[in-house]
Amino acid sequence: MxxxxxxxxxxxxxxxxLDVFHNRYLLRLIVDKEIQIRYRGTVLGLVWSYLKPGVxxxxxxxxxxxxxxxxxxLENFAVYLFSGIVLINFxxxxxxxxxxxxxxxxxxxxxxYLPRQLFPVANLFVAMVHFVPQIIILAIAAFAxxxxxxxxxxxxLAIPVACLIIAVFALGLGLIFATFNVFFRDAENFVDMILMxxxxxxxxxxxxxxxxxxxxxxxxYVYFLNPITVAVELFHYGLWYPTVNxxxxxxxxxxxxxxxxxIALVIAVxxxxxxxxxxRRHEGNFAQEL
Amino acid sequence: xxxxxxxxxGVVHSEETVAIRAKDMTKWFVLxxxxxxxxxxxxxxxxxxxDLSDRFKALDGVTxxxxxxxxxxxLGFNGSGKSTxxxxxxxxxxxxxxxxxxxxxxxxxxxxxxxxxxDLTGRDNVxxxxxxxxxxxxxxxxxxxxxVAFSEIGEFIDTEVKFYSSGMYLRLAxxxxxxxxxxxxxxxxxxxxxxxxxxxxxxxxxxxxxRRGKTLVVVSHDLDLIMxxxxxxxxxxxxxxxxxxxxxxxxxxxRDRPVEEVQREQNERVERRLYxxxxxxxxxxxxxxxxxxxxxxxxxxxxDDPEDLDDPSKIKRTKGR
Numbered sequence: 001m002x003x004x005x006x007x008x009x010x011x012x013x014x015x016x017x018l019d020v021f022h023n024r025y026l027l028r029l030i031v032d033k034e035i036q037i038r039y040r041g042t043v044l045g046l047v048w049s050y051l052k053p054g055v056x057x058x059x060x061x062x063x064x065x066x067x068x069x070x071x072x073x074l075e076n077f078a079v080y081l082f083s084g085i086v087l088i089n090f091x092x093x094x095x096x097x098x099x100x101x102x103x104x105x106x107x108x109x110x111x112x113y114l115p116r117q118l119f120p121v122a123n124l125f126v127a128m129v130h131f132v133p134q135i136i137i138l139a140i141a142a143f144a145x146x147x148x149x150x151x152x153x154x155x156x157l158a159i160p161v162a163c164l165i166i167a168v169f170a171l172g173l174g175l176i177f178a179t180f181n182v183f184f185r186d187a188e189n190f191v192d193m194i195l196m197x198x199x200x201x202x203x204x205x206x207x208x209x210x211x212x213x214x215x216x217x218x219x220x221y222v223y224f225l226n227p228i229t230v231a232v233e234l235f236h237y238g239l240w241y242p243t244v245n246x247x248x249x250x251x252x253x254x255x256x257x258x259x260x261x262x263i264a265l266v267i268a269v270x271x272x273x274x275x276x277x278x279x280r281r282h283e284g285n286f287a288q289e290l
Numbered sequence: 291x292x293x294x295x296x297x298x299x300g301v302v303h304s305e306e307t308v309a310i311r312a313k314d315m316t317k318w319f320v321l322x323x324x325x326x327x328x329x330x331x332x333x334x335x336x337x338x339x340x341d342l343s344d345r346f347k348a349l350d351g352v353t354x355x356x357x358x359x360x361x362x363x364x365l366g367f368n369g370s371g372k373s374t375x376x377x378x379x380x381x382x383x384x385x386x387x388x389x390x391x392x393x394x395x396x397x398x399x400x401x402x403x404x405x406x407x408x409d410l411t412g413r414d415n416v417x418x419x420x421x422x423x424x425x426x427x428x429x430x431x432x433x434x435x436x437x438v439a440f441s442e443i444g445e446f447i448d449t450e451v452k453f454y455s456s457g458m459y460l461r462l463a464x465x466x467x468x469x470x471x472x473x474x475x476x477x478x479x480x481x482x483x484x485x486x487x488x489x490x491x492x493x494x495x496x497x498x499x500x501r502r503g504k505t506l507v508v509v510s511h512d513l514d515l516i517m518x519x520x521x522x523x524x525x526x527x528x529x530x531x532x533x534x535x536x537x538x539x540x541x542x543x544x545r546d547r548p549v550e551e552v553q554r555e556q557n558e559r560v561e562r563r564l565y566x567x568x569x570x571x572x573x574x575x576x577x578x579x580x581x582x583x584x585x586x587x588x589x590x591x592x593x594d595d596p597e598d599l600d601d602p603s604k605i606k607r608t609k610g611r
Binding site: 007008009010011012013023025026029030032033036037040107108109110111112113114184284285287288289 | 308311319320330377378379380381382383384389390391392393396398404405407409410414417418421422423426427
């Protein structure tokens with residue numbers, strides 16, 4: 001051997017999420033695969049990713065907006081509702097699929113070593129593919145209802161920040177629950193439960209003022225510690241608020257941009273760091289438990 | 291008539307040439323997998339008394355060094371820890387105590403087709419599986435035609451894999467795996483794919499790898515084949531190494547027969563095979579001469595030096611062989 005031999009390395013000890021970025025090509029193929037097989041054998045194909053949120057929106061709009069009268073309380077309730085739903089769907093898809101991704105790919109992970117974080121992260125990108133068309137529809141709706149007349153730079157910036165918070169937070173939770181899921185299949189049911197609660201634990205279907213007015217003070221603070229709440233409010237602030245004429249109907253939660261958004265970002269990042277650490281600590285035992 | 295000169299003479303093993311080092315690897319397996327959160331909680335509350343579940347030692351202090359260019363067989367009966375050892379080397383599992391280290395690129399022919407998805411076409415699966423086995427796009431692009439030719443899939447490459455026969459499926463999977471180009475190959479019981487002609491082709495490919503100085507770690511129950519391919523054998527029994535020496539010695543131990551006898555039989559078998567191969571070549575050359583053609587034999591790693599492949603007048607290699 002002419003060149004000095006490289007050091008002996010421990011096989012299968014990954015560098016966590018960093019590894020994913022060294023395997024971009026594989027990541028892309030996995031994302032492609034996931035998208036291709038998601039709607040395999042369907043006639044409508046990708047149309048389903050429009051149809052499902054569309055129906056969901058219609059149901060909520062009729063039930064809450066028309067029957068329960070939220071339509072009258074909040075101007076342009078359709079856009080208000082849809083911005084929340086879109087974001088929650090984004091969260092649900094990343095979190096739900098990421099937490100199942102390790103058990104679903106057990107057959108492969110048992111046999112061949114590859115950075116296992118690839119699968120949860122791939123689900124993030126798949127979710128983005130479904131998220132973008134929904135955002136476009138939402139944007140069209142916002143434009144049609146006069147978004148341009150009242151928007152400023154801060155509001156535009158709020159939109160990507162909200163997406164970032166959701167993506168990071170959902171991936172972090174996904175990593176945590178993907179790990180639990182390997183050892184305890186109960187985790188899958190927890191995930192379903194969390195997803196069900198998530199829609200109601202953030203101001204998607206109602207206004208945040210109801211939490212402030214009708215519950216104790218501490219609930220309000222806990223409520224805003226939830227990064228999803230902050231992200232949804234940022235979406236309302238960025239996409240819906242500019243379309244509102246009567247500014248008295250709704251006002252921004254106090255300190256949304258100055259305190260709650262930074263806190264939400266920190267919580268999201270901490271969740272991801274914790275998720276990555278937990279995942280890495282236990283990934284060596286995945287193969288024997290799957 | 292000579293035996294197959296797999297090992298280059300005069301190779302010196304040193305610290306520098308260690309490709310895989312296993313040191314005191316121990317692995318516990320859980321026997322009972324029906325734990326629930328309730329049970330785990332009760333166990334935690336009781337102060338972690340006793341074991342949560344029954345365990346057994348799958349590997350017990352396994353220690354070995356494998357050097358560059360060595361061909362090693364892991365032998366033993368079912369459940370002796372061969373595949374577990376291979377999984378440790380590939381990084382799929384980590385030892386509970388002790389350590390394992392590898393240098394250079396390691397890839398596994400471990401249960402081919404694990405990464406195949408039935409709803410993707412053969413082509414997509416080649417790319418996906420190639421990437422899973424550590425190739426990048428340029429590499430797969432370059433080898434794609436070879437892979438398809440080797441698998442004999444032909445025009446079905448753009449058909450979804452779920453419509454393949456099981457033989458086609460395995461052939462394509464094996465073709466991808468064998469075209470990855472790592473320095474260390476891990477082979478787990480996959481030399482029995484497809485029909486006989488394809489099997490022969492696969493074995494020829496493996497022998498070609500050996501001939502080119504790749505490091506090989508093989509798990510197989512085909513002991514005759516093991517003696518053909520590997521020079522060293524490690525016998526595992528209940529997770530412990532009970533023999534580490536020549537592959538013939540290892541096979542003799544497993545068959546519980548004297549080494550000399552096993553060695554003699556192996557020599558006879560190899561000589562007979564090489565004799566027939568020479569005969570066939572001779573015949574083909576005579577027939578070609580009768581037709582007035584020049585005869586260029588097909589490359590056979592047991593007969594030819596891979597370096598002769600550079601000279602097209604000496605030996606040839608048909609695509610997909």
